[in-house]
Amino acid sequence: MIEKIATIQWQGQGKKGQGKISTETGALKQYPYGFGSRFEDDRSGTNPEEILAAAHAACFTMAFSFACDKAGFATANIDTKASVRLAKQGEGFVIDRIALTMIAEVAGIDEAKFQEIAAAAKCDCPVSKALAGVEDITLQATLK
Template identity: 45%
Template sequence: MASKASAVWTGSLKEGKGTISTATGVLSNANYSFATRFEGAASGTTPEELIAAAHASCFSMALGAQLGGAGLTPEKIETQAAVTLAKTDGGFAVTKIALTTTASVPGATQEQFDKAAADAKTGCPISKLFANNTQIELDAKLV
């Protein structure tokens, strides 16, 4: 199965602007620009914000799957992802993704939860995408 999205960019790098849309219509002409990506403007999204959303959702699902495999059903898994874009010798790159998760899992021991979280971190498809070139940190708490 292939997920699809498209982007349109018009103009120069600093003065130009773009829109991002997904085939499902969940995003439709979402704005992005140099100012949103590099200057903190709040008038649109960034590729890194979309990566953060993808990783947070992917990890949460993977953690749910790992817990389910251990016979546990989470009440709630809440994950935030912070994606760091930094200038490197080879140009700009995503250098770090910090995942912060809290989960309510009735009947889970700390050991079971820690194992499930570690396995979800390495098994999530978005984690695998970045595994060999980006530092992925995990702070997971059982509540």
């Protein structure tokens, strides 16, 4: 089993508070986030949705590459974007949509097989499974 760790340190109240995100690898080390970087246009910090988008794009891309390899197709290049939408719901918020967009170079594969492997990778990657409660997870996969 594999377990990864991230830690948060928060100071202050609500909208005025500021958090710092760190990961065990040091990829994020005391990286700031707060109300401004989550709900406004403050680009000096990150936010949970951006981190979730990165995690989902990374997991899906790796799952797709591994699935292609297993099926006998070599992935040369894969570019994936994940867009996570945070929507107001009642008094709170909900992540109601994640849109994955992938453009990939895969030698010797036809369009039908490419789409089949991409759809399976979207369903099978561990982050997709963890996000099963998200109402709408879409995939637009383009073979280059």
